[in-house]
Amino acid sequence: MGPALKPLVIVGNGEIAEMACEYFTYDSDRDVAAFAIGADYIKASALHDRPVVPLDELASTYPPDLYDAFVAIGDGQLNRLRRRHVEGCKAMGYGLASYVSSKAFVWRNVEIGENCFILEHNVLQPFTTIGDNVTLWSGNHVGHRSVIEEDVFMSSHVVVSGFCRIGARSFLGVNAALAHQVQVAADNFIAMGAVITASTEPDSIYQGNPAERRGLSAKRFCRVRD
Ligand SMILES: CC(C)(COP(=O)(O)OP(=O)(O)OC[C@H]1O[C@@H](n2cnc3c(N)ncnc32)[C@H](O)[C@@H]1OP(=O)(O)O)[C@@H](O)C(=O)NCCC(=O)NCCS
Known part of the structure; x- marks a missing residue:
């Protein structure tokens, strides 16, 4: 057995983020610790019993040496929105999971x-x-x-x-x-x-x-x- 996989922070708080939380939780070896999204888009402080944190506070609250990320965003702007968040996560030092x-x-x-x-x-x-x-x-x-x-x-x-x-x-x-x-x-x-x-x-x-x-x-x- 290899080392345990890091828990995840899901980037997004819409339907795809909720779906990703469900799939990772019940059909993968990963736990979901939190959601993150731009501060202006936060609708509630918790989602599925996990904190929703502003993206600009993510690296200090859920640091990349302890957490990986998964960007759960749809096809907005012909998939550029998801790509931008992937690049943002990489720049902060996160490893990106796949489901x-x-x-x-x-x-x-x-x-x-x-x-x-x-x-x-x-x-x-x-x-x-x-x-x-x-x-x-x-x-x-x-x-x-x-x-x-x-x-x-x-x-x-x-x-x-x-x-x-x-x-x-x-x-x-x-x-x-x-x-x-x-x-x-x-x-x-x-x-x-x-x-x-x-x-x-x-x-x-x-x-x-x-x-x-x-x-x-x-x-x-x-x-x-x-
Ligand atoms: C192409 C699409 C975006 C329609 O765009 P639109 O131009 O805004 O749609 P409209 O309803 O104004 O239709 C314009 C014309 O194209 C036709 N049309 C629309 N979708 C069509 C399709 N998939 N195939 C063939 N003709 C289609 C309409 O009948 C209409 O014809 P008309 O001008 O002779 O009346 C839509 O049909 C589509 O394929 N969406 C993707 C849906 C999908 O797969 N979603 C996945 C969810 S995860």
Whole structure:
């Protein structure tokens, strides 16, 4: 047995933070000690019987030598909000945990990065790679040899066929389907139910069957402020 894992501070206090607290507490080796969020966003001093502390006091109250962090934030600003908090935690010296459901199917040689949130009934086939800060909500299929780049948010029941690549920061809506060897470019918004038959252009929205590119920037659609 290795050394005990550090308890966690969850960054966020919305629904995803509450979900992360639940999953880490009841389906991982980690305890959740507290939540942290910018002082202006604190709604109550406690959540699920844990303190909610301002982010600028985090390092003094829950120091990084004793605690790791998990950033539990959704796809806001096409995943940039979550990325910013990941960078903030790293700058403070925190190690970042990943959660992988005990009910996910993860083949032995799958690589999974830090601050990933991989829920029940995801199937990660042999030789797949999941980059840092990726959320795979429940029930996705990631086919053999496919690569999910950093900061992607995949909702539920997405089928990624074999040898695909999903570009950084892209969002994939429920029930989207990707053909074999397709490359989704960075900063894509793939609508629910979209059938992606060919590789896509960066910063674009695709919807329909077969999917077509909508004449609107995905960054603009998701109100990105770089
Ligand atoms: C793409 C999306 C954001 C809709 O955006 P929108 O443009 O604001 O939606 P609107 O309702 O104004 O629809 C615009 C048009 O696109 C059509 N449309 C909307 N969503 C569509 C979809 N997923 N596939 C095909 N057509 C769609 C609408 O019917 C409408 O058509 P019309 O102009 O002929 O009437 C939404 O459909 C979507 O896919 N959201 C993701 C949902 C999801 O997976 N959430 C995950 C939760 S974790």
